[in-house]
Amino acid sequence: MVTVHEVARVAGVSAATVSRYLNGTAKVSEDKRKAIESVIGQLNYKPNVLAQNLKTGSSRTIGLLTQSLISGYFADAMAGIDDALQGTGYAPLIVSGHWHADEEAERIELLIARRVDGLVILSGNLTDEQILDLSRRVPIVAFGRTLHGERAYGFRLDNYRGACEAVEHLVQHGHRDIAFIAGPADHLDAQARLAGYRDTLARHSIEERAALVLDGDFLESSGQAAVEQLLASGQRFTALFAANDLMAYGARLAMYRRGIRVPEDVSVIGFDDLHSSMYTTPPLTTVRQPLFDVGQSLGRAILNMIAQEPLAAEVPELSLVVRESVRRLD
Known part of the structure; x- marks a missing residue:
């Protein structure tokens, strides 16, 4: 097994210099750094990471x-x-x-x-x-x-602004009966998205209907259950904003099973822009979190x-x- 001393001998530097370079505990001149790196590559030297960590107190x-x-x-x-x-x-x-x-x-x-x-x-x-x-x-x-x-x-x-943009998009497309599937009540992001939904409706003088705001937990099953509850209530809605994409997927499934077409019958917007959202049927409009x-x-x-x-x-x-x-x- 190649040792630090062998690397030092071939590179023409001291073993202490090689150790300083490997540990990052002190600066090494550019010429010496290049020589050490070249020899490490030639000899395929693998440092003893555990030993280095014990010396430096760092686990990396x-x-x-x-x-x-x-x-x-x-x-x-x-x-x-x-x-x-x-x-x-x-x-x-x-x-x-x-x-x-x-x-x-x-x-x-x-x-x-x-x-x-x-x-x-x-x-x-x-x-x-x-x-x-x-x-x-x-x-x-x-x-x-x-x-x-x-x-x-x-x-x-800025989850609040993202939710405002989603609801604004629906309003600009003529929707006023907009349902919302919320996330967990104690989750800060969910709270911000709910506030964005409510404030955007208020800015357009659209009265919030409590029956159109459903509870969810950010999982697909809660989106499905929320839409089933909404449909059973007989409430009119032309659009649905889900507080995340997963709940939008569940909502879409519930609509599919009831013969409700998206977007012909109900428009849907999600939040997150997961990779799979561009491959749903139809591809999901959503707020992208980078x-x-x-x-x-x-x-x-x-x-x-x-x-x-x-x-x-x-x-x-x-x-x-x-x-x-x-x-x-x-």
Whole structure:
């Protein structure tokens, strides 16, 4: 097995210089850096990462707490984080909290016990106070909340504006009887989308009808159940805005089973722009959350925080993606 000393001998530098280069503990001149990198490539040298970590006190890992390992929503964000970590020497260590605050706290403790250098939290039910308290032990970047602590930073997308654009699109297409499937009542993004729906109706002097606002939980089954409830009530509606794409899929299924055509009979808009939304029948008009870009911003932010560099996180903007699930009323 190739050793540090052999790399140093061939590169014409000291073993200490090679170690400094590998550990990043001190600057190495450009000539020496190039010589070391060339020899590492020639000899196919593989550093003993565990030994390096013990010396530096760094695991070169970023803990990543998601809420689902199979959701396309979280998968896009995780892919963006992974992209931001490429070439940095850091690797993600992923766990799921399953939307349970106690489980989220337990998983974070496991990550901290494994000496992650930083932590990225994708949504969840931990309070801001809990996250700020945890940040005393490890730097944290969080998505879905606004945080500005010494070792904690978080940002949210403008869900309110995104919902306003969705409802505005329906109104501009002549719709006034607009149903809404809400997300969980205690979820900040869901609250913002509901407020956007209500305020846009009010701006156009459209009276909100309580019977057209249905409860959902961001899962397909709740979208299906909401539409079944709506149809059973006999309420008139020409358009439906679902607070996320998954509930829009469930709503579409319920309509299909009742012979209701989209968009000929009812127009439908979702929220998220999951990859599959462009392949639904018809392709779904939806509010795009640029989740890959969000992940990249989160990844860059945690690296800056670990390096104690100024944060330069860019908050991506939402946009309405117009496809074929909305029609203009005559």
